[in-house]
């Protein structure tokens with residue numbers, strides 16, 4: 001398979017190496033390709049500038065879109081996820097590429113429930129946040145964009161280089177929310193693993209939640225981390241969480257399991273334990 005990874009950052013680069021190991025040919029597109037290994041064929045282009053996308057190879061058969069908007073605003077989301085995706089599909093169409101597979105990395109942020117309920121791929125996503133609505137728009141473009149297209153809604157990504165929470169807990173800078181708030185997490189290794197697994201699946205589902213087995217109350221996660229670090233558990237805030245920080249839902253990963261994917265980091269415990277060990281080493 002010749003795979004174009006559009007927006008090759010934290011997840012995209014890990015995916016690139018995963019796919020190379022599976023024998024795929026990989027092209028990694030981003031604006032600043034310095035620092036990318038030559039083996040994943042860096043391709044410098046800006047998804048928001050159609051002219052920069054001219055000359056893409058016609059023999060690309062699969063695209064994984066995992067560019068990230070530079071800020072959480074409607075303008076940035078529209079530009080990156082909606083226009084960026086449209087520009088890319090149009091450029092590949094003009095190049096004569098015939099996509100067999102197309103994957104868009106969306107987010108569990110499209111579920112805005114606040115009551116800790118379980119959600120899965122069949123649960124309605126009716127976000128009020130404009131940013132989340134942009135994600136839904138890009139999801140719809142994806143599903144029209146190739147015969148076997150899939151949307152993957154990722155939970156909160158963490159892993160090597162994204163362990164700021166650990167340092168903030170260590171230095172006592174974190175306050176626990178004054179309410180039960182579930183967080184759904186997925187390790188970088190599983191982001192790459194799930195996307196590669198999906199790309200190679202015989203019958204890929206159109207929608208997949210990619211989260212670990214263990215939605216966890218934020219306060220419990222903070223206490224667990226504090227315990228591992230041997231520091232005091234963060235104190236609870238006196239005020240109720242506001243805005244997007246109020247959302248609380250538990251995402252089910254049954255469909256992912258049914259596809260035969262085995263999580264490398266089934267919960268925050270394995271994932272953060274690996275990070276803490278690496279930091280010690």
Ligand SMILES: NC(=O)c1ccc[n+]([C@@H]2O[C@H](COP(=O)([O-])OP(=O)(O)OC[C@H]3O[C@@H](n4cnc5c(N)ncnc54)[C@H](OP(=O)(O)O)[C@@H]3O)[C@@H](O)[C@H]2O)c1
Pocket residue numbers: 006007008009010011012029030031032033045046047048065066067068069070080084105106107108153154155156157158
């Ligand atoms: N972080 C999370 O917890 C989380 C949760 C759910 C879903 N997601 C989604 O998962 C995806 C992957 O996340 P990530 O953490 O890997 O993101 P990331 O590290 O921020 O990487 C995104 C990459 O996109 C590239 N990019 C951004 N705008 C671009 C443009 N206009 N043209 C070309 N390339 C562009 C950036 O490289 P250049 O700056 O060099 O162009 C960057 O390397 C994103 O879609 C994100 O929204 C993230």
